[in-house]
Amino acid sequence: MELGKLEVYRLALKLSGEIWLVYEKLPKQLQFGIGDQSVRSIDSIGANIAEGYGRFHYKDSMKFYYYARGSLWESKHWLYLLANRNLMEKARYEKMMDDINLLGKKLNNFIESIKKKVQNGQ
Template sequence: MNNDINKLEIYREAMRIGEHVWNVVITSDYYAKATVGKQFVKATDSIAANIAEGYGRYHYKENMQFCHYARGSAEETQTWIKKSANRGLMEKEAARQLYRDLDTRKKRLNAYIKTIGKPTTPKRTTTTPTSDP
């Protein structure tokens, strides 16, 4: 198994979205940061954190489980996007774009989950020698 998580595209994308949300929240006023902002950042950062934790686990089933947590965090993040737009903390168009971007990332995460535990190369089959009659 390759131990460099930075080569995993879904992880890099989750990190990028986390930084984007941080930059949105950090410009908000204190009350917005202390209420919506904290939860928004935690949910978004949790996407990459769960992908990383799963990646570092020994067994593929644990990796899948943490990727499912990441998918849940992506759903939560989309809720915070809606709330932020509704409360005027994000421009509506920027919120729509981020929401769509996250939809794409969720699809990619689902595709990644489907590959976990699958062999990357076909298994070699061994044949048992047969005895002559």
């Protein structure tokens, strides 16, 4: 399987595209702080999935999938702040939170499937 066919990776890329649209609309003075942090945390989800996928051993891969999950939770924080400070539309916030929650479930399932492979010696 190639990385681009991995559903969790594709979902992470979709979120990266969505946060970029929010970032571009922020006033310049907010792009540096909250904008950069939001983009970096969401981009980090996909980057960690990619890095884990490229590792040779499952156990080595797992730590990057856990990092991706941590970045996912950080991203929820930044999305909440953007919405709470009226820096993104409510409908976009709700859609992105739905997407990030779906990605979280899929990422947890993906991690569990990797754990089972390790336990079964695959």
